[in-house]
Structures are given as structure tokens and as C-alpha cells.
Amino acid sequence: MKSRRATHARRASERLRLTVGRALLLAAIVVAWELGARAGVIDPYFVSRPSRLAQTMAGWFAGGFIYPHIWATVQEAVIGLAVGIVGGVLVGMVFAFFPFLSGLFHPLIVVFNATPRIALAPLFIVWLGIGLTSKVAMVVSLVFFIIFFSTYAGLRDVDVNLINHVRVMGGTRRDLMRHVLLPSALTWIFASLRACVGFAVIGAIIGEYLGADRGIGWIVQYGESMFDSNMVIAGLLVLMVFVATLDGSLGWLERRFSHWKQKPL
Amino acid sequence: MITVERVTQTFETPAGEFTAVRDVSFRVSAGRFVSLVGPSGCGKTTLLGMIAGLLPVSAGRIVLGDRPVSGGVPPDIGYLFQRDALLPWKTALQNVALPLTIRGRPAGETRARAVEWLRRVGLAGFESYYPHQLSGGMRKRVSLATTLIYGPSVLLMDEPFSALDVQTRNLMENELLELWAETRNTVLFITHDLEEAIALSDEVIVLTAGPGRVKASYPIPLPRPRNVIEIRFREEFTRLYEQIWKDLRDEVQASYARATRL
Ligand SMILES: Nc1ncnc2c1ncn2[C@@H]1O[C@H](COP(=O)(O)OP(=O)(O)OP(=O)(O)O)[C@@H](O)[C@H]1O
Ligand SMILES: [Mg+2]
Numbered sequence: 001m002k003s004r005r006a007t008h009a010r011r012a013s014e015r016l017r018l019t020v021g022r023a024l025l026l027a028a029i030v031v032a033w034e035l036g037a038r039a040g041v042i043d044p045y046f047v048s049r050p051s052r053l054a055q056t057m058a059g060w061f062a063g064g065f066i067y068p069h070i071w072a073t074v075q076e077a078v079i080g081l082a083v084g085i086v087g088g089v090l091v092g093m094v095f096a097f098f099p100f101l102s103g104l105f106h107p108l109i110v111v112f113n114a115t116p117r118i119a120l121a122p123l124f125i126v127w128l129g130i131g132l133t134s135k136v137a138m139v140v141s142l143v144f145f146i147i148f149f150s151t152y153a154g155l156r157d158v159d160v161n162l163i164n165h166v167r168v169m170g171g172t173r174r175d176l177m178r179h180v181l182l183p184s185a186l187t188w189i190f191a192s193l194r195a196c197v198g199f200a201v202i203g204a205i206i207g208e209y210l211g212a213d214r215g216i217g218w219i220v221q222y223g224e225s226m227f228d229s230n231m232v233i234a235g236l237l238v239l240m241v242f243v244a245t246l247d248g249s250l251g252w253l254e255r256r257f258s259h260w261k262q263k264p265l
Numbered sequence: 266m267i268t269v270e271r272v273t274q275t276f277e278t279p280a281g282e283f284t285a286v287r288d289v290s291f292r293v294s295a296g297r298f299v300s301l302v303g304p305s306g307c308g309k310t311t312l313l314g315m316i317a318g319l320l321p322v323s324a325g326r327i328v329l330g331d332r333p334v335s336g337g338v339p340p341d342i343g344y345l346f347q348r349d350a351l352l353p354w355k356t357a358l359q360n361v362a363l364p365l366t367i368r369g370r371p372a373g374e375t376r377a378r379a380v381e382w383l384r385r386v387g388l389a390g391f392e393s394y395y396p397h398q399l400s401g402g403m404r405k406r407v408s409l410a411t412t413l414i415y416g417p418s419v420l421l422m423d424e425p426f427s428a429l430d431v432q433t434r435n436l437m438e439n440e441l442l443e444l445w446a447e448t449r450n451t452v453l454f455i456t457h458d459l460e461e462a463i464a465l466s467d468e469v470i471v472l473t474a475g476p477g478r479v480k481a482s483y484p485i486p487l488p489r490p491r492n493v494i495e496i497r498f499r500e501e502f503t504r505l506y507e508q509i510w511k512d513l514r515d516e517v518q519a520s521y522a523r524a525t526r527l
Contacts, residue, residue: 159350161346161348161350162350162352164317164319164344164346164350165344165346165350165351165352166352166363166367167319167338168317168319168338168342168343168344169343169363169364169367169411169412169415170338170340170364170367170368170415171367172367175367179352179355179363179366179367180352183352183354184354187354260353260354260355260356260395260397261353261397
């Protein structure tokens with residue numbers, strides 16, 4: 001008991017040291033950046049400087065300028081994510097259970113998946129306009145394939161032994177689905193969900209960057225067209241915080257749903 | 266009752282056809298405990314797979330009770346796999362409860378019976394553990410409880426204890442005999458270990474080196490209830506062991522010679 005408490009205390013102090021160290025590192029970078037820009041060692045025209053960025057961002061948040069843009073990006077990413085996940089799961093299930101269909105569509109899927117989605121973005125904008133739909137399409141084109149492959153693999157790669165085990169105890173096809181296939185697929189899907197969120201945001205931003213009238217990607221693109229590096233970098237910072245928050249919450253969700261898994265030693 | 270009649274299993278392999286089991290016939294009467302022994306690779310697991318309806322026979326016929334096994338898993342059968350097959354995303358309790366859940370039993374009853382079975386296999390207090398948090402022997406016991414909880418009248422067991430250390434194995438063998446004394450289901454038990462086969466069974470069937478055929482069958486007239494450790498010291502046990510071992514040794518040697526020959 002005592003030794004466990006000791007380990008606990010040691011872990012906590014390690015964590016604390018790490019947190020403090022990280023904060024110091026960040027502070028050092030910010031200070032060096034600021035001083036470097038003020039002293040003229042680095043050109044603030046290209047990289048701005050922390051105090052100006054802070055000012056710009058504070059203005060954005062205080063004045064309410066930023067919220068509609070964040071909302072636009074969130075909307076595109078979330079709708080695209082939802083459509084991509086549902087579509088990927090459904091198609092993955094259909095293909096896993098109807099091998100003929102899967103064989104039929106296999107080449108098509110491979111070709112689509114191999115196409116760089118950035119190349120499709122201008123097409124989506126031409127087809128669907130500069131509004132929400134083209135960004136959602138962009139996000140879906142990225143998320144769908146990841147989820148589709150995970151679902152398919154999760155359903156096909158189930159240990160035969162587990163299937164036989166449930167069949168022998170009297171399990172019907174529905175029981176197999178519920179107790180073996182879906183849980184297996186879910187673990188694969190969860191494992192790829194974090195990557196999907198990253199891709200969803202990237203998809204939305206790229207879409208906005210290439211043609212939109214709002215969104216964080218639009219801010220970056222607009223700043224660029226004005227040669228305003230301050231605006232570009234402030235936009236990117238907002239994006240970074242946004243993605244980090246999202247990723248953190250997903251990490252938490254993932255841990256909650258994979259409690260049955262063995263932790264790597 | 267399990268009736269296996271002139272059963273053959275031939276696999277298609279890249280190297281051509283491969284006969285794993287040839288022309289095997291035997292019978293396990295209702296309520297009997299029968300062991301199959303034979304060298305590794307002689308087709309024991311293949312035989313169980315066919316009896317459980319997981320693998321269609323290439324020739325011959327298998328009958329459980331009065332129902333021929335064909336095109337699917339027969340009802341009322343239990344199978345303890347050689348590799349344990351617990352669902353990793355379910356707790357010990359949920360795993361043991363699964364057969365009842367599948368049968369649509371009320372949740373309260375299901376839970377109570379699963380708790381009771383975990384206790385019977387010596388795992389009270391481990392209800393909420395996931396398979397990866399249990400030792401190999403504990404996982405085997407969870408598997409055993411999962412197989413016994415729904416009271417199948419035919420029980421197939423594929424080397425259930427071979428991965429355990431001798432002490433745990435003896436404990437579990439005794440446990441199995443006690444549980445079986447209550448249920449008296451028909452058991453077909455596979456093992457490499459001749460001592461285990463004799464200690465547990467009413468009859469021991471020796472298979473030849475692959476493709477497996479029945480080489481001989483020995484009734485084991487030792488009294489029950491048995492204690493698997495003490496029974497080994499009886500004179501009769503030693504006599505049976507020597508007798509059966511002669512048959513088995515020839516087959517193990519034949520199998521080994523074949524496997525190491527270039
Ligand atoms: N699906 C399969 N396809 C081809 N060959 C197979 C297949 N399953 C089993 N075999 C072969 O059949 C033979 C018997 O296998 P089986 O698993 O029944 O042996 P076993 O008696 O259970 O061996 P062990 O005691 O080592 O578990 C082996 O030679 C194996 O390679
Ligand atoms: Mg085997």
C-alpha cells in the first residue's frame with residue numbers, strides 16, 4: 001500500500017515537472033520571437049510578433065469577429081464527419097456482408113481513395129458553390145474512406161474462434177452481429193476516429209481556403225491576399241487551439257470506450 | 266449420444282488434397298466421459314469441429330442423439346476451444362452470462378446464475394475483470410463456466426487444461442469431475458496427456474498418426490468419484506497406463522518420424 005502511494009507520488013511529481021518544463025519552453029519561444037522581432041533579427045513583416053498577434057486575437061474575440069468563422073468551420077467539419085462516418089459504416093457493413101459487391105466496387109474505391117482530395121476541392125466548389133455544401137463534400141470525401149476501411153476490416157478480421165464460440169453456444173446471426181462483429185468493428189472505428197477528426201478539419205479548411213466567404217480557412221486566405229502575415233498567423237493559431245481541443249476531447253472519449261483493451265507495457 | 270460413422274475429412278490445400286481424418290468411427294453413449302488421445306496433428310481438433318457442425322464432413326455421418334449433424338451447429342452442444350475464445354470486450358461476468366443473454370433470459374436471473382458459476386469455478390470477486398486482466402488458468406475457468414452455464418447435453422473439450430501448470434491443472438480436473446458428476450452430460454475430451462485421459466474418463470480412444478483413424482479403444486473401469494491425483498497411485502491405473510501407452514507410443518513415434526523425415 002505504502003509503496004503504491006510512493007509510486008503515485010513519484011508519478012505526480014514527474015507530471016508536474018513535465019508540465020512546468022513545457023510551459024517554460026513555450027514561454028522561451030514566445031519571448032525569443034518577440035525580442036527577435038523587436039530587435040530586427042527576424043522580420044516582423046513575415047512572422048509578425050507575439051504581442052501583435054495577441055492584440056489581433058483579443059480584438060477578434062472581444063469584438064465578436066471570429067465567432068461566425070469558427071462556427072462555419074465547425075459546422076462544415078461536424079456535418080461532414082457525421083455524413084462520412086454514417087456512410088462509411090453503412091457501406092463498410094454492406095461490403096463486408098456481400099463479397100460480390102465488394103469485389104465489384106473494389107477497383108473504383110481504390111482509385112478514389114488514391115486520388116489526392118485537394119485535387120477534388122476545386123471541382124467540389126465548381127459543382128456545389130462556395131457555401132457549406134462544397135466543404136461538407138470535401139470533408140466527407142476524406143472521412144468516408146477511413147471509416148469505410150475500418151468498418152470493413154473490423155468486420156472481416158474477426159477471430160474465427162470468437163465467431164465459432166458464439167455460434168456453438170447457440171448464437172444466431174443477430175447475436176454474432178451484436179456481440180462479436182459490431183464490437184470488433186467499433187474498436188477499429190474508434191481507433192481511426194481521431195485521425196478522422198483531423199482530416200475533417202483539414203478538409204473544411206482547404207475547402208474554405210480555395211473558395212468561401214467565411215471560416216477559419218477563409219481568414220487565412222484573406223490575410224494572405226492582403227499580405228497581412230499577422231492575420232494569417234493569428235488565423236492559424238486559432239485553428240491550432242481549435243484542433244487541439246477537439247483532439248483532446250476525442251482522446252478522452254477513446255480511453256472511455258477502450259477500457260477493455262490491454263494497455264501496452 | 267455421439268455417433269461418428271466412417272467419417273473422413275479432406276482439406277483442399279495449395280499442395281493438393283490433404284486427408285486429416287480417415288474413416289473414423291466411434292460412439293460415446295449418453296452421460297459418458299470419453300477421451301481421445303493421439304499424436305499432435307492427427308486430426309483431433311478437426312474431429313471436434315465436425316461434431317460441432319463447424320466443419321462439414323467430406324464423407325461419413327455424425328449423429329447427435331437422433332439428429333444427424335449437417336449444415337450447421339446442432340442445438341444443445343458446448344465446445345471448449347483449444348485456444349480460449351472469450352470475447353475481449355466483455356467482462357468475465359458478461360462472458361459467462363452470454364449464453365443466457367442469447368437465450369433471452371431475464372437480466373436478473375442471468376446475472377445471478379453467472380455470478381454463481383463464476384463462484385463455482387473459483388472466480389468470485391473477478392466479475393468485472395476483462396479477459397486480458399486474467400491469467401491463462403483463470404481465462405480457462407471462465408471459458409469452462411461459459412460452456413457449462415447453459416447445461417449442454419453434449420460437451421466437447423479440446424485440450425482445455427494443456428496450457429496450465431500441473432497443480433492448477435489437477436485442481437481444474439477435479440473441479441471438472443465434480444461439476445460433471447452433477448450434470449452428467451456426454452463428454453468428449455481431447456488431450457495429449459494419457460494420465461489425464463485415464464484419470465478423467467470412462468473410456469479412452471487412441472487415434473493413429475495422421476490421417477487419424479481409431480487405433481484402439483479402452484474402457485477405464487476405475488471407480489468414481491475419483492480424485493485425479495490419488496487415482497494415479499492405484500495399481501489398476503498403472504496397468505491401464507502401460508497398456509494404452511504401448512499403442513500411443515507407436516503412433517507418436519510414427520508421427521514424429523514422418524514429421525522429421527525429409
Ligand atoms: N483448414 C485446414 N486446411 C488444411 N489443413 C488443415 C486445416 N485444419 C487442419 N488441417 C490439418 O489437419 C491435420 C489435423 O489438424 P488438427 O488441428 O485436427 O490436429 P490435432 O490432432 O488437433 O493436433 P494438436 O494435438 O496439435 O492440436 C493437421 O495436419 C493440419 O495441418
Ligand atoms: Mg488440436
